[in-house]
Amino acid sequence: MSLKIEPPFKLVPRISEVAITDPDEVSLRKLRDAVAGRSPQLTRSRAMEILLASDFPNKHRDLQAVLMNDGESPEVRAMAALYLGKVNTPAAREVLVEASSARDTLVLGAVASALGRIGDETSLEVVSRILDGANGLAAEQARFAAALLSHRLDVRGPELQTPNSDDYLKLPPEAARPFRVEQTGSNEAELCLRSLADQSFGIELAEHPMYQVRCGNNAWMLLLSRDAVFPGATERLRTSKSLAGIIAIKDRTTRLYSSAFLVLTAPSKQSDGVAILIHRTTGDLIFAGTMQVVGRRASFALGAVRRPGAFPMELSGSIEDGYLDIHSARSTQFVAIEKRQATPERRITAR
Amino acid sequence: MTSLRHVATCIGLSGKISIVRDFYGYVTGAPKKLSLANQVRLLQGNHIHLNLIRTTRPFQPDVQKQIDQALQFMRDAYATVNMGVGRIQRFFVNQGGYEIIVDQDVALDLTNSWSGPGDGIDIFLVFLIVGPAIGMSPVDGSCDKDSKQSGSVIGVLDSYPNLGTTLAHEVGHYLGLEHEDDLPDNLMYPSAPNGGKLYGGQGGVMKLHCSVKPGC
Numbered sequence: 001m002s003l004k005i006e007p008p009f010k011l012v013p014r015i016s017e018v019a020i021t022d023p024d025e026v027s028l029r030k031l032r033d034a035v036a037g038r039s040p041q042l043t044r045s046r047a048m049e050i051l052l053a054s055d056f057p058n059k060h061r062d063l064q065a066v067l068m069n070d071g072e073s074p075e076v077r078a079m080a081a082l083y084l085g086k087v088n089t090p091a092a093r094e095v096l097v098e099a100s101s102a103r104d105t106l107v108l109g110a111v112a113s114a115l116g117r118i119g120d121e122t123s124l125e126v127v128s129r130i131l132d133g134a135n136g137l138a139a140e141q142a143r144f145a146a147a148l149l150s151h152r153l154d155v156r157g158p159e160l161q162t163p164n165s166d167d168y169l170k171l172p173p174e175a176a177r178p179f180r181v182e183q184t185g186s187n188e189a190e191l192c193l194r195s196l197a198d199q200s201f202g203i204e205l206a207e208h209p210m211y212q213v214r215c216g217n218n219a220w221m222l223l224l225s226r227d228a229v230f231p232g233a234t235e236r237l238r239t240s241k242s243l244a245g246i247i248a249i250k251d252r253t254t255r256l257y258s259s260a261f262l263v264l265t266a267p268s269k270q271s272d273g274v275a276i277l278i279h280r281t282t283g284d285l286i287f288a289g290t291m292q293v294v295g296r297r298a299s300f301a302l303g304a305v306r307r308p309g310a311f312p313m314e315l316s317g318s319i320e321d322g323y324l325d326i327h328s329a330r331s332t333q334f335v336a337i338e339k340r341q342a343t344p345e346r347r348i349t350a351r
Numbered sequence: 352m353t354s355l356r357h358v359a360t361c362i363g364l365s366g367k368i369s370i371v372r373d374f375y376g377y378v379t380g381a382p383k384k385l386s387l388a389n390q391v392r393l394l395q396g397n398h399i400h401l402n403l404i405r406t407t408r409p410f411q412p413d414v415q416k417q418i419d420q421a422l423q424f425m426r427d428a429y430a431t432v433n434m435g436v437g438r439i440q441r442f443f444v445n446q447g448g449y450e451i452i453v454d455q456d457v458a459l460d461l462t463n464s465w466s467g468p469g470d471g472i473d474i475f476l477v478f479l480i481v482g483p484a485i486g487m488s489p490v491d492g493s494c495d496k497d498s499k500q501s502g503s504v505i506g507v508l509d510s511y512p513n514l515g516t517t518l519a520h521e522v523g524h525y526l527g528l529e530h531e532d533d534l535p536d537n538l539m540y541p542s543a544p545n546g547g548k549l550y551g552g553q554g555g556v557m558k559l560h561c562s563v564k565p566g567c
Contacts, residue, residue, distance in 0.1 A: 079451055082481055083481070251484070
């Protein structure tokens with residue numbers, strides 16, 4: 001469940017059947033003030049969210065002013081970079097490229113991540129430069145952003161690590177429970193596509209087929225790239241890297257979807273098959289597996305990769321032109337590897 | 352103050368204790384005039400403990416002050432249904448990447464992969480959550496720290512000036528409360544600011560949660 005803030009002025013809704021043709025200028029001014037940190041009425045993150053959802057023109061300029069301002073805190077600048085990644089226009093990309101010389105690690109990592117979401121081949125060069133010069137978290141974010149771009153564009157880029165057999169979590173038979181994967185109806189598919197309008201990661205998502213995954217209280221949706229559903233698409237995976245789809249999670253309160261995982265594929269180096277790597281949008285590898293392609297049909301098997309907080313999962317089936325035939329889908333409710341422990345704050349001595 | 356020592360020990364405090372810092376858990380001083388007798392009375396009834404876990408660089412003093420005020424807001428709201436808020440412990444996540452929650456799933460990852468020790472409810476304080484949410488929590492959250500989603504996530508920057516509402520609201524979810532869509536005055540109304548009120552029935556639900564301690 002989640003708690004939202006109601007803006008103190010008219011909100012242009014993210015999902016609406018009504019075309020907004022006459023934006024309220026007063027609201028725009030207030031919104032711009034809030035984005036710039038000059039409004040006590042609305043937080044900056046909320047202002048950026050509303051700006052993003054609005055159809056106000058040149059919204060990248062307000063975010064640019066925040067991102068390029070060294071006087072702002074790194075967190076606020078990073079936030080502006082991430083929202084630019086959602087604005088997803090050539091102008092927004094240019095601003096992000098301009099900001100790729102930022103010195104702060106948090107800002108630089110956010111710029112790389114945003115370019116990974118919306119970038120083109122030029123952006124890949126920029127992200128690669130960030131990768132060469134950065135270290136720590138910014139380097140990790142740049143590496144994943146570059147890999148994401150190289151998969152989406154099917155060009156040379158950093159390799160993503162494929163797990164060994166020991167890296168997979170074993171599913172304990174006594175705790176395994178089946179979960180459902182089924183094709184969704186057109187209304188839910190439309191809602192999902194609308195929710196993800198600013199989170200498409202540079203691919204066109206197919207309206208059909210779309211698959212809902214239900215596990216415990218959570219519902220996910222598998223959306224495939226249009227490139228992954230045309231006749232013969234499966235065969236192409238043997239020779240090309242791809243961003244084959246997105247897995248989105250549904251918010252129980254808002255009922256909207258947001259992107260959770262990215263489905264990346266690459267011709268396997270160890271076998272004749274195809275490696276499937278399912279990463280969190282921030283880069284962590286969560287699930288992985290292989291696919292064997294025979295003609296237009298491919299059989300696949302996926303499992304969960306060992307990491308703190310991971311829970312065992314196994315999924316197997318086949319796919320042909322985007323249509324799934326699930327053979328087995330089982331998971332557990334419990335985290336299999338001990339969680340990481342938060343560190344106690346140093347106690348400040350009371351006077 | 353024999354009963355104070357007894358209550359302090361009961362909530363896990365030992366050694367030399369500062370009333371404001373340790374007994375209440377405020378690091379920037381008392382947010383308002385405090386009634387020690389009232390706090391002791393509340394801890395003699397059902398109460399909870401909290402682990403505040405930041406995922407960001409150390410908070411600036413003004414943000415720390417907001418957090419202390421939020422804790423006091425929560426204490427006041429929960430006191431109306433005779434639920435105490437006891438020990439507050441502070442921690443941090445020593446790995447980057449959780450400062451800004453880009454997608455909802457990253458919040459789930461945070462509560463699936465990290466935890467604080469002991470019997471305090473884990474509250475992860477992130478800088479912000481991108482999207483409409485300012486806080487997230489499972490309803491009737493687990494008391495097993497090794498289970499999925501064992502904690503709530505709150506965007507500190509998002510929530511200001513409603514951080515107290517957000518904190519009390521998300522912990523309310525964790526303790527089993529659902530949204531009250533038709534009661535704008537209620538703490539569990541799904542938008543902030545709201546009236547911050549709790550009614551007796553909600554207190555009854557909260558007190559049944561596994562993380563709620565019996566009276567000291």
